[in-house]
Amino acid sequence: MKSKAVIIGAGIAGLSSAIRLVQKGYEVSVYEQSGHPGGKLNQIEWNGYRWDTGPSLFTLPELVEELFLMCGEEIKTSVRYVRLENITRYFYEDGTILNAYGDPRRFIKEIESVTGEPGVHVQKYLDRCRSMYNLTRDVFIFKPFNRLGTLLSGKFLKAMLQAWKLDPLTTMHQANRKRFDSPHLIQLFDRYATYNGSNPYKAPGTLNVISHLEHNLGAYFPNKGMFSIALELSRLAERQGVKFHFNQRVEEVLVKNRKTTGILVDGRFTPADVVVSDVDIFYLYRDLLKSVTFPEKYFKRDQSTSALIFYWAVDRQFPGLDLHNILFSGNYEEEFRHLFDLKTVYQDPTVYIFISSKMVQGDAPGNGENWFVMINVPENRGQDWDQMIDASREHIIRKIERMLGADITPHIRKEFIEDPRSIEKRTYSYRGSLYGASSNSKNAAFSRHPNFLRKLKGLYFVGGSVHPGGGIPLCLASAKIADQYIK
Numbered sequence: 001m002k003s004k005a006v007i008i009g010a011g012i013a014g015l016s017s018a019i020r021l022v023q024k025g026y027e028v029s030v031y032e033q034s035g036h037p038g039g040k041l042n043q044i045e046w047n048g049y050r051w052d053t054g055p056s057l058f059t060l061p062e063l064v065e066e067l068f069l070m071c072g073e074e075i076k077t078s079v080r081y082v083r084l085e086n087i088t089r090y091f092y093e094d095g096t097i098l099n100a101y102g103d104p105r106r107f108i109k110e111i112e113s114v115t116g117e118p119g120v121h122v123q124k125y126l127d128r129c130r131s132m133y134n135l136t137r138d139v140f141i142f143k144p145f146n147r148l149g150t151l152l153s154g155k156f157l158k159a160m161l162q163a164w165k166l167d168p169l170t171t172m173h174q175a176n177r178k179r180f181d182s183p184h185l186i187q188l189f190d191r192y193a194t195y196n197g198s199n200p201y202k203a204p205g206t207l208n209v210i211s212h213l214e215h216n217l218g219a220y221f222p223n224k225g226m227f228s229i230a231l232e233l234s235r236l237a238e239r240q241g242v243k244f245h246f247n248q249r250v251e252e253v254l255v256k257n258r259k260t261t262g263i264l265v266d267g268r269f270t271p272a273d274v275v276v277s278d279v280d281i282f283y284l285y286r287d288l289l290k291s292v293t294f295p296e297k298y299f300k301r302d303q304s305t306s307a308l309i310f311y312w313a314v315d316r317q318f319p320g321l322d323l324h325n326i327l328f329s330g331n332y333e334e335e336f337r338h339l340f341d342l343k344t345v346y347q348d349p350t351v352y353i354f355i356s357s358k359m360v361q362g363d364a365p366g367n368g369e370n371w372f373v374m375i376n377v378p379e380n381r382g383q384d385w386d387q388m389i390d391a392s393r394e395h396i397i398r399k400i401e402r403m404l405g406a407d408i409t410p411h412i413r414k415e416f417i418e419d420p421r422s423i424e425k426r427t428y429s430y431r432g433s434l435y436g437a438s439s440n441s442k443n444a445a446f447s448r449h450p451n452f453l454r455k456l457k458g459l460y461f462v463g464g465s466v467h468p469g470g471g472i473p474l475c476l477a478s479a480k481i482a483d484q485y486i487k
Helices: 012-023 062-070 104-115 119-141 154-161 172-179 183-196 205-215 227-239 281-288 332-342 385-404 420-427 472-484
Strands: 004-008 027-032 042-046 049-053 081-083 086-091 097-101 220-222 243-246 250-256 259-265 268-271 274-277 306-314 324-327 351-355 369-377 412-418 456-461
Touching (some): 004 012, 004 259, 012 027, 012 227, 012 472, 042 227, 049 306, 049 369, 062 227, 097 104, 097 183, 104 119, 104 183, 119 172, 119 205, 172 205, 227 243, 250 281, 250 456, 259 274, 274 281, 306 385, 306 420, 332 369, 369 385, 412 420, 456 472
Parallel strands (some): 004 027, 004 274, 086 324, 259 456, 274 456
Antiparallel strands (some): 042 049, 081 220, 086 097, 250 259, 306 369, 351 369
């Protein structure tokens, strides 16, 4: 008789866990409160327009490809993707425009031409980021940091002996300011703190490793958009025998003698030998683990940022914009002070514009574009969001029109809005925070909730609110870590 595994949540990490466990011989069932897979990775459709919601950048595609290979399939039969020639187009308030090309050599030449920064500085920086990744990937990113075997491994010892290369005692901004002369380039690399919702003026320099994924390994985009990743992973899981239960909310994870015994759904008990939670840990402990003491220590730290997103159906095309675009704030430090200290939104926010119709034919009518317009905002602490949304919308439109030199408002046919309140309600993310706890301290990255607990057998934790963090690659890594310790 097969052992039974239950996955709570069909986000990217939950889907990955389901595929891994069915390959181990488990009978796997996935319970998802919404009517579709993907979690934060979802889509909106309206009158010929389609928008991806959630993550919009695809890195480390081999982590997805690995799931297909272990099932005896090839990813290209389901998910085709291309490496981006230009990863992001950056716009600065002084009129500077810089293209972050996917080819590192071309990227360096662009930097030299646009900013005057010597190319050797950039090459040394990217080499350092590669070294940081190689030192940390097998002792932190793809391993449980709280495991004695990890701490006693030769790779961990090697990382500790070269810890100075990781810039743990300096902030991201200090490390970048030390290595570059151009303020444009410093701001560009400071931006990677936002990939896990943190503040580059407080987060440790170790997080500069994030830029390695894009600028050394490359950024990609699926031919059918980001939501296709979640959709195809769920189909892969179904082909392997995983059973999905959509629109069914788990009421409780049952525990007896410090071991999980199953779950409660609609008042009915479903037994399980293994339970994998892809639920934000705040809601898991508060609502589902009723017999376990609430771990307050994980929620006393700063939470990561949330997002204010406008989905605009635009009835004309803007050739000056690319797939991914960043319109930088003129005062980056002040923007982060507002986000983390004042818990509000700066009047000159950095604006991210993602237009998948630049790559995906059919995501917008032939003469239009589907704009995903986002700014970072603080987590929900009861602020007057309606007022902040109205003010931010005005600031965003003024900024776009100023930097592009074109009117926007007359071309917005339809608008959908997502804010921390709706994010929290839709995805059960604590306070609407996108990545759980922030990394705004030297030890924050090492004190995230682990992927399993020694005192509670049979329960495993995956997803963006636990180790190693948020975003598609790290969520997939969390499932890979948990899988290593499920027999």
